[in-house]
Amino acid sequence: xxxxxxxxxxxxxxxxxxxxxxxxxxxxxxxxxxxxxxxxxxxxxxxxxxxxxxxxxxxxxxxxxxxxxxxxxxxxxxxxxxxxxxxxxxxxxxxxxxxxxxxxxxxxxxxxxxxxxxxxxxxxxxxxxxxxxxxxxxxxxxxxxxxxxxxxxxxxxxxxxxxxxxxxxxxxxxxxxxxxxxxxxxxxxxxxxxxxxxxxxxxxxxxxxxxxxxxxxxxxxxxxxxxxxxxxxxxxxxxxxxxxxxxxxxxxxxxxxxxxxxxxxxxxxxxxxxxxxxxxxxxxxxxxxxxxxxxxxxxxxxxxxxxxxxxxxxxxxxxxxxxxxxxxxxxxxxxxxxxxxxxxxxxxxxxxxxxxxxxxxxxxxxxxxxxxxxxxxxxxxxxxxxxxxxxxxxxxxxxxxxxxxxxxxxxxx
Amino acid sequence: xxxxxxxxxxxxxxxxxxxxxxxxxxxxxxxxxxxxxxxxxxxxxxxxxxxxxxxxxxxxxxxxxxxxxxxxxxxxxxxxxxxxxxxxxxxxxxxxxxxxxxxxxxxxxxxxxxxxxxxxxxxxxxxxxxxxxxxxxxxxxxxxxxxxxxxxxxxxxxxxxxxxxxxxxxxxxxxxxxxxxxxxxxxxxxxxxxxxxxxxxxxxxxxxxxxxxxxxxxxxxxxxxxxxxxxxxxxxxxxxxxxxxxxxxxxxxxxxxxxxxxxxxxxxxxxxxxxxxxxxxxxxxxxxxxxxxxxxxxxxxxxxxxxxxxxxxxxxxxxxxxxxxxxxxxxxxxxxxxxxxxxxxxxxxxxxxxxxxxxxxxxxxxxxxxxxxxxxxxxxxxxxxxxxxxxxxxxxxxxxxxxxxxxxxxxxx
Numbered sequence: 001x002x003x004x005x006x007x008x009x010x011x012x013x014x015x016x017x018x019x020x021x022x023x024x025x026x027x028x029x030x031x032x033x034x035x036x037x038x039x040x041x042x043x044x045x046x047x048x049x050x051x052x053x054x055x056x057x058x059x060x061x062x063x064x065x066x067x068x069x070x071x072x073x074x075x076x077x078x079x080x081x082x083x084x085x086x087x088x089x090x091x092x093x094x095x096x097x098x099x100x101x102x103x104x105x106x107x108x109x110x111x112x113x114x115x116x117x118x119x120x121x122x123x124x125x126x127x128x129x130x131x132x133x134x135x136x137x138x139x140x141x142x143x144x145x146x147x148x149x150x151x152x153x154x155x156x157x158x159x160x161x162x163x164x165x166x167x168x169x170x171x172x173x174x175x176x177x178x179x180x181x182x183x184x185x186x187x188x189x190x191x192x193x194x195x196x197x198x199x200x201x202x203x204x205x206x207x208x209x210x211x212x213x214x215x216x217x218x219x220x221x222x223x224x225x226x227x228x229x230x231x232x233x234x235x236x237x238x239x240x241x242x243x244x245x246x247x248x249x250x251x252x253x254x255x256x257x258x259x260x261x262x263x264x265x266x267x268x269x270x271x272x273x274x275x276x277x278x279x280x281x282x283x284x285x286x287x288x289x290x291x292x293x294x295x296x297x298x299x300x301x302x303x304x305x306x307x308x309x310x311x312x313x314x315x316x317x318x319x320x321x322x323x324x325x326x327x328x329x330x331x332x333x334x335x336x337x338x339x340x341x342x343x344x345x346x347x348x349x350x351x352x353x354x355x356x357x358x359x360x361x362x363x364x365x366x367x368x369x370x371x372x373x374x375x376x377x378x379x380x381x382x383x384x385x386x387x388x389x390x391x392x393x394x395x396x397x398x399x400x401x402x403x404x405x406x407x408x409x410x411x412x413x
Numbered sequence: 414x415x416x417x418x419x420x421x422x423x424x425x426x427x428x429x430x431x432x433x434x435x436x437x438x439x440x441x442x443x444x445x446x447x448x449x450x451x452x453x454x455x456x457x458x459x460x461x462x463x464x465x466x467x468x469x470x471x472x473x474x475x476x477x478x479x480x481x482x483x484x485x486x487x488x489x490x491x492x493x494x495x496x497x498x499x500x501x502x503x504x505x506x507x508x509x510x511x512x513x514x515x516x517x518x519x520x521x522x523x524x525x526x527x528x529x530x531x532x533x534x535x536x537x538x539x540x541x542x543x544x545x546x547x548x549x550x551x552x553x554x555x556x557x558x559x560x561x562x563x564x565x566x567x568x569x570x571x572x573x574x575x576x577x578x579x580x581x582x583x584x585x586x587x588x589x590x591x592x593x594x595x596x597x598x599x600x601x602x603x604x605x606x607x608x609x610x611x612x613x614x615x616x617x618x619x620x621x622x623x624x625x626x627x628x629x630x631x632x633x634x635x636x637x638x639x640x641x642x643x644x645x646x647x648x649x650x651x652x653x654x655x656x657x658x659x660x661x662x663x664x665x666x667x668x669x670x671x672x673x674x675x676x677x678x679x680x681x682x683x684x685x686x687x688x689x690x691x692x693x694x695x696x697x698x699x700x701x702x703x704x705x706x707x708x709x710x711x712x713x714x715x716x717x718x719x720x721x722x723x724x725x726x727x728x729x730x731x732x733x734x735x736x737x738x739x740x741x742x743x744x745x746x747x748x749x750x751x752x753x754x755x756x757x758x759x760x761x762x763x764x765x766x767x768x769x770x771x772x773x774x775x776x777x778x779x780x781x782x783x784x785x786x787x788x789x790x791x792x793x794x795x796x797x798x799x800x801x802x803x804x805x806x807x808x809x810x811x812x813x814x815x816x817x818x819x820x821x822x823x824x825x826x
Contacts (some may be wrong), residue, residue: 001484010618010621010649010650010757011675012623012649012650012672012673012675012676012678013675013679015531015587015589015590015623016530016531017529017531017533017536017589018533018678019532019533020682020683021683022682023678023681023682023684024487024678024681024682025674025678025681026674027485027486027488030480030484037481038481039479039480039481039484040479040480041479041655042476042480043476043478043479044479045475045476045477045478045479046475047471047472047474047475047476047478048471048472050467050471050475050478051467051468051469051471051472051475053473054464054696055465055468056464056469057461058462058464058467059460060458061460062458062461062463062464063456063459063460063667064455064458064460064664065455065456065458065463065663065664066452066453066455066457066458066662066663066664066792066793067443067452067453067454067663067664067793068450068451068452068663068664069664071443072440072662074440075440075660084600086473091690095420095580105415105518105689106686106687108685108686108687109686110577112685112686116430117430118428118431119430119727120427120430122529123430127730134685137820138685148805150414156578174428176428176430177428178469179646184606190432194734204642205423207808208423210425210428229615231568234468236423236425237423237425249478249479250478250479250480250481250687251478251479251480251481251483251687251690251692252478252690252691252692253686253687253688253690253691254690259425260425261439262424262425262426262436263426265436265438265439266426266429266433266436266437268436268437268792269433269434269435269436269437269459270433270434270523272525272547272551273519273521273522273525273666274519274520274521274663274666275664275666276518276666276690277518277664277665277666277689277690277692277693278485278665279467279665279667279690279692279693279696280690280692283467285690298749310807312578328821329794346646362623365583373646378482379479380479393560
């Protein structure tokens with residue numbers, strides 16, 4: 001009887017707090033040509049080996065799931081934290097122990113936890129001018145004043161950053177941190193040189209500004225070689241985050257924060273989720289201990305091959321109309337169309353036709369500055385879908401903007 | 414060189430935002446006699462069957478982990494949502510579809526998401542006078558004004574609730590919701606009768622106040638019979654949450670919210686974690702489809718046997734000094750010592766001696782009202798540890814308060 005109250009007689013929505021974001025749209029399925037959202041290559045998920053690991057850890061230690069955190073520290077599963085510490089020592093030059101590692105539910109939770117530690121409404125943060133769109137929206141939601149720092153082909157421009165810090169100092173403002181993705185920058189794909197890293201640390205020291213280092217993509221540098229992490233160079237002034245989303249699989253939802261206890265102890269105090277899925281932590285710990293290096297090498301080769309397909313397709317379809325920032329690793333490519341093209345004018349039309357890309361403005365502190373840019377993720381689509389998708393993109397873009405007038409081989413007009 | 418800055422020369426802590434909670438203590442291991450924190454019985458985790466499910470789903474669909482949310486809706490894994498809908502129809506009388514189910518990282522995230530949807534600082538919420546301690550701290554953190562509603566042996570006292578709602582109405586205050594745990598109330602263990610459920614819905618309707626129904630423990634009613642969920646009686650005015658933490662294993666971190674799309678769509682818009690661990694969702698979906706009913710029946714029997722051990726041990730050690738609220742299901746028992754006993758006077762001493770219990774004041778809107786109460790979780794400790802632990806508890810309690818002067822069989826003085 002109570003369930004039969006006529007619809008509309010009472011709406012829970014009238015009781016919602018003010019200031020909520022607009023409702024999410026209903027899920028409409030993934031677009032056919034999907035160049036967004038940081039998916040990985042499903043064909044490169046080591047499903048059989050993960051199945052073996054899962055069967056092994058559950059048979060041996062499944063009973064521990066009966067306890068929150070497996071009865072271990074709230075920092076996360078001991079065995080996975082130990083692997084993260086070893087991996088970071090080996091690959092990123094970081095000297096840390098398991099006590100410096102907090103496992104998170106992906107690097108998104110890591111970002112939320114770190115942002116929430118520092119940022120109160122009105123606080124200033126420095127962010128790379130082009131950066132992960134989610135980082136911008138998260139900081140905006142906290143009421144941060146976001147000051148963009150210019151990038152060039154080598155990453156953060158240190159002269160420009162020094163000038164910004166000087167200007168802020170003159171205003172009496174000390175930024176809460178500099179958020180940077182130094183190793184495979186999102187979206188430009190650059191890797192910051194060791195020299196610039198030292199310069200960045202020096203600026204951080206001179207101005208008393210912490211560094212928030214995001215190394216989501218660092219295991220996917222094509223060459224396999226990368227400079228030491230900023231955290232390796234100055235552990236007292238850097239908070240480091242990373243993830244298994246790009247090196248293994250995003251739906252596992254496993255990332256980590258590396259920081260000293262005076263930081264992690266505070267973060268734990270603000271964390272209200274009773275830990276990340278311990279099943280995922282157990283399975284991944286078992287898998288990565290023996291197979292991570294080989295897996296990452298195979299994954300890199302596969303991703304690089306897809307990037308080559310993408311670059312070739314862009315050359316064929318867009319010719320000289322698209323300036324590519326060819327990435328030094330990772331899963332996305334950043335490109336620029338001629339100045340008069342605003343990619344927002346056809347993003348919706350493309351989506352309606354089953355093709356999704358990240359409009360540059362969503363990946364930029366100053367949206368207008370990236371109106372002619374777009375980010376294309378290439379890990380998920382097959383080589384055939386990459387080729388077909390880029391042909392579609394060129395067709396739709398031309399329809400709306402007149403660009404590209406011609407590909408490498410043929411004219412559209 | 415940069416890494417060798419003398420310790421203390423720069424502290425990231427100086428940049429933290431104001432208003433953070435105190436740092437978390439370092440993890441010191443679980444206490445020997447552990448009557449806290451809602452752990453389950455490790456011996457009752459179906460580890461081998463979960464291993465089979467994990468091997469199966471990863472071999473068949475492990476590649477889907479390469480996509481966020483397995484390429485499915487942000488509401489969570491289709492197969493697990495379908496099971497939740499079927500389970501709720503069968504056990505709780507709820508008629509809902511997969512579109513009304515959002516999978517969360519445990520019911521803690523569910524609580525955070527629902528609280529955040531309604532509560533702005535200064536908002537009033539009605540909460541059962543004795544309730545889950547985490548619910549109180551979460552609401553306090555949001556700046557809510559918490560109005561306690563009295564309980565009796567049958568759960569929420571409807572006359573008292575009507576009076577509270579009337580008084581608030583006279584003040585011009587409409588509470589944002591009534592938060593209730595109707596089926597195996599935490600901590601008192603009662604199950605609200607169908608008659609009271611109808612009365613509660615009527616009060617909700619008369620006063621235009623939503624109901625936030627928490628059914629964490631509802632699958633663990635000893636009798637296997639329970640009245641329909643409040644959501645079943647009034648889906649337009651109830652938000653329902655539940656969990657697999659108590660019916661399967663807490664370290665899986667899987668819970669759910671059941672609500673109409675106008676609620677879930679808003680919640681999704683505020684959710685920033687890209688979904689809960691899909692590996693856990695896949696494994697649990699495969700397991701529960703065929704084994705949930707049998708598992709829960711076995712689990713209930715095992716838990717009830719442990720409760721019997723606990724009740725016997727309390728009788729032996731505390732005699733008539735402890736008034737027990739014998740629970741109708743679940744994993745904890747609520748008890749009261751004589752009025753002059755303040756359990757806070759020996760909680761720390763007990764912990765130092767390896768024994769942990771939940772002091773009543775942490776499970777009460779008005780801490781003083783529960784100074785003589787404590788909550789004892791009995792799922793984790795073995796029968797032997799339950800007996801030894803309760804003997805220890807009586808010894809420590811007597812040392813600090815002179816109670817219990819005698820157990821059933823012997824005097825302490």
